[in-house]
Amino acid sequence: MTLNIFAFGIAREIMGGAAIGISLPEGSTVEQLISVLKGQFPALSGLTSFAIAVNGKYANIDDHISPGDEVAIIPPVSGG
Amino acid sequence: MTLNIFAFGIAREIMGGAAIGISLPEGSTVEQLISVLKGQFPALSGLTSFAIAVNGKYANIDDHISPGDEVAIIPPVSGG
Amino acid sequence: MTTYDIHISAAPLDVAQCIAGVMSPQSGGIDIFVGTVRDSTKGRKVLRLEFEAYEAMALSEMQKIAGSAAAQWPLHAMLIHHRTGALQVGDIAVIIAVSAAHRDAAFRACRYAIDTLKQTVPIWKKEVFEDGEIWVAAHP
């Protein structure tokens, strides 16, 4: 499946866009997505941390991702 | 000496005025003033507590009062 | 250096003005406490509150609170405005505004100021109910 992944803040700058396409096997987990992202964008590994949100909620690393899910990379937040 | 004592809040109501004259021997302490006040206005003893201020500051019970001092009865405060 | 703004007035208090008064380019966090007149106390309907102050001493005690707060936390500005006279339900009785580089100092100092004000500043309030009135905290 090809996911359209939203990126914000420094992740948007690292990935070169607010939304990028990532190819993943059907039924992949968040952990597998993270591994693919780190491979494709090594600078992500230099961040303090980052989380993945699926459909607007923080996801656990063993959550499965389905085609059509809204997936986003959440680098360390700094609102307020 | 005769002191002109300011009274506020419930003390003003108990004493019947915002300023009342009290006769005290020269060199009296705050403790002696309190005793005179309680004798003259027994309802003061029914308060949760009350303090005496001399010249705009909370006084200790063994402070001496001089003629010309600004003396006030401070019933339990409730600002805010 | 901390800036102080200590004030007692029978005129209505202005929150926006108080906040603007403590803002500065150096500040990142401002905490504001606003005390208003509640419509009831222990289930009894409140008609109004009447505030009375020993004004000179109250100002001096409020100044002491601000100075003590500034000695405990790194503050930029502390404002304490208290109103006197007859206040209706919803009216503002007190505003405390504190600015600091960081929020922790602002929160702590603001809380300290209102807690201490209620213990030491010679201001009194009478609650007026439909069927009577009471000087708050006067009796055990």
Added chain:
Amino acid sequence: MTTYDIHISAAPLDVAQCIAGVMSPQSGGIDIFVGTVRDSTKGRKVLRLEFEAYEAMALSEMQKIAGSAAAQWPLHAMLIHHRTGALQVGDIAVIIAVSAAHRDAAFRACRYAIDTLKQTVPIWKKEVFEDGEIWVAAHP
């Protein structure tokens, strides 16, 4: 019952309006936190801050904070307004306002809300200096 007002906007935030929005006849204490843009960070002069939000998720996380605060303390109203876009020194980035019958609940809930917002809400800020820029907290 607690009233919520959760908002993200690129338009300037209005403190007076936010405070008026949480006041009610039942409330006796209101605590307000205002976060503003400081002119320097660790000695470096800040030109401006740029805030970016994952808006739908940020609103949902802010709503969670308000709900969690209302579950912990007896609140009347909680308002969280956050601004996005380019902010100049002195501009307001966030306003949190909480009303309750008593001040302890208002203070605790307000502090909880800003502390949690800074940990969980997907909003990011870039500090722009004269000689560079940095995404806050991005790197160890």
